[in-house]
Amino acid sequence: MLTDATPAHAPADCVRLRLDLAYDGAGFSGWAAQPGLRTVEGELTQALETVLRVPVRLTVAGRTDAGVHAAAQCVHLDVPMAAWRAVPGRSGRRPQDALLTRLAGVLARQARLAADAGITGPVPRGASDLVVTGARVAPEGFDARFSALSRRYVYRVADGGPGGAPRSATRRGQVLWLPEELDVEAMDRSAQALLGEHDFLSYCRPRQGATTVRTLHRLQWRRPLDGPDAGLVMLSVVADAFCHSMVRSLVGAGLAVGRGSRGEDWPGALLRRRSRDGAAPVAPAHGLTLEEVVYPQDDALAEQARRSRVLRRPPTEDCGC
Template identity: 55%
Template sequence: MVRVRLDLAYDGTQFAGWARQPALRTVQGVLEDGLEQIVRTAPRGLPAPRLTVAGRTDAGVHARGQVAHVDLPVERWVALPGRSDREPGESLVTRLTGVLPPDVVVHRAALAPAGFDARFSALYRRYAFRIADDAAARDPLHRAHVLWHRRPLDVAAMHDAVQPLRGVRDFAAYCKPRPGATTIRELKELSWTRPADGPDAGLVVARVVADAFCHNMVRALVGASIAVGEGRKPVSWPAEVLASKQRERAAAVVPPRGLTLEEVVYPPDADLAGRADRIRALRTDEDVTPFGG
């Protein structure tokens, strides 16, 4: 077997999240079915392609910088170019483009460095959440990727309110509980800005960086921020919710369409295996998946 890294993006609007689920359209299901069409392991009695992803996104959440890996039989990998002189990874990308729907794109496929694990080797994941709180900033062409909000938001207050949440914290109040799963995460960055130029000009944008995320964590943090931005809650409130560790005190989880996984960052190749081993030792199988939403 050889391990192949895939760099991909998708529009999550029509997906029931990343993880394969019976009778539901998911990103993992679409990609694995597409890979099987190309590598055709089943007729040869070989293991079917199974993807491991860096961040398992929820229903409706998008990804621009998602990373996954798949282990393929070496004979199927080397056979991908056929009679052409292309690299197997280049051939795989081209052939996936022909079988995948337009809301999923694989940008790159290549042999992974030794010790690489898309999930366990990652240092951190970076998400963005975009809000249009002004009619002038509402673009109907981007309506599936930006949350439209009816009231103007105080961005400075939102930013100040979430700074005490940074660091290694117990985010139980901002996570959907899962039996046996820890809610302790390292929130490296959480900022709110209103860019004056660029593609996000006029929008209210959160930049959220953490080693991993609990279920619904990002959207709950956004909900608490909005409560402050509207003036319904004081700047001190998000930290008070965090300290309470009570999920019912947290603000409502906002809709997923404003949330995008922008980037997954890995250590240098020499450190990949060590990083993966350390994270495996820290988390149980049930707890390792870094949810996005």
């Protein structure tokens, strides 16, 4: 799989495609392909190679952990022009329309095979837990990972408070159930110290050679009064990017404050410590959903990708000097 080595533009004989997708993370061992495991990347790559009949390498907006869901994930891939033109066959349809139809059938078949093998639970006929919702030729300079301005995740909790939402059996796979009442106001106040650009080492599982510096634009805990999430305790978090397990660690810190086991100043103190010793607890994956990936206007895609590739160092105000 291509990561940092992904070329900034498609080769001359290829077309770069943008795919938008959604998935239920319960049946996947995360995004990244792993031998012997069912992953989102592995399933999508297999389906694309079946339809396109060429090897495929994907670049994703953000790798999700095992069990995490996505309502609006984005990937790109470079496809030889001949393979792209061959997708409709003799149907006369646009390649992107034919690709969506054919992928839907292949992904449904793959999901049924996974269910028959006991890898996942039962799957309704013709359905899949991975859906490609959009396909189009990407504009010049588009990179699903590096061109993104921000990612937005939402974490949902059903707590035991008197104003809390009733337990919903149909959403049990997307909402964390807790028996105690959470102090949502304290959780939200504690989050304010984490906003801005910081080294989030205390909230990340670092990867070798990768930075843990991120810019957190929004970190808001609230309990909606209406709409489909009324009564739930929800965290909405927006950043330029997230490192491994960062969002679930932010959730874990907030829940510790909401339960009263930690004070409101603890998340900020933990951030300043910049250490894996006593790092933030990691909340369960199933309550987390990637809701949105934001990109700039087409004429700014390449410049945004160039800026995002620059390795960031910890800000001076966090260095302890």
